[in-house]
Each structure stands twice: as C-alpha cells, then as structure tokens.
Amino acid sequence: MRREDASKNSEISIVLCDDDFIQELNRTHRDKNKPTDVLSFPQDDDIVLGDIVISLPTAERQARAAGWAMEDEVVLLAVHGVLHLLGYDDETASEAARMRDISSEVLTAVGVALPLGAKHPYFVDYD
Numbered sequence: 375m376r377r378e379d380a381s382k383n384s385e386i387s388i389v390l391c392d393d394d395f396i397q398e399l400n401r402t403h404r405d406k407n408k409p410t411d412v413l414s415f416p417q418d419d420d421i422v423l424g425d426i427v428i429s430l431p432t433a434e435r436q437a438r439a440a441g442w443a444m445e446d447e448v449v450l451l452a453v454h455g456v457l458h459l460l461g462y463d464d465e466t467a468s469e470a471a472r473m474r475d476i477s478s479e480v481l482t483a484v485g486v487a488l489p490l491g492a493k494h495p496y497f498v499d500y501d
Contacts, residue, residue: 384423386459388452396429411436412451414458426455442489449486450496453477 393409401407403415411432416424428451430444437447457473464470474496478488 385421386423386456387425388455389425389427390430390448391427393429393431396427396432399427412455414455416459423456424459426452426459428452428455440489442487446481446486446489449484450477450481453480454496 396411396413397407397409399413400410403413409429409432411429413427414424415427428448430448433447433451434444437444440447454473454477457476462469462473462476464473477496481488
C-alpha cells in the first residue's frame, strides 16, 4: 500500500478459509463453481479498502508445486488481493504482467524470495 501511496487510514480484512468456503464465494460473486486461491471484495468506504479471502488448502497446494513455503504463498496471495483492491486487474495478459511485476517488487522488498526451480503459475508469462 505504501508503494501505491494508499491512505494510511485504509483498513483491509483478510479471511483465511477452506476450499468449500471460497468456492461458494466464487460461485456467488463470479459465477465460477470451483475453488480459487484468493478473492478480493472492494468496499465503497473512505476508510475500509476491502476484504481479501484466501483459501489455505489451495495456497498449500500451490506452494508445494512451486517449491516454496506456504507462508510465502499466503503473502503472495495477500499482495495480489491488495492490488485488486487498489484497482489493478489481471483480465488481459498485459494487466496480469503488470500485477506480476508489482507483486515481484513488493515480495522482494519485504524479504520474500521468489520461488526458484519449479515455476509458479503466477510468475509465468501469459500467451
């Protein structure tokens, strides 16, 4: 949020949940009947920026596949969620690349080393 010069008075809630819970949210709000890793819900409020929901089972699977710590995966998902709350989108390849670049910058700044070896799906280029 500092990188984006967001208000210091902004609040974000983070919900850590299971796949069933996030699947229901995904079905209700995005019409996608499957679990996902993270969802963001912006709020129309001067103080509350929004809510981020992270599925821990999905985060664990993704971390294992990428070969890095689950805690680092959760940080990545939280950063991704915050970027959505700040107005970034990843519907196109160029938007996704921009979010990926910012996420890499933020993770490096907070001391999270990006996964080496096995590629993380978040950091691969889109065709």
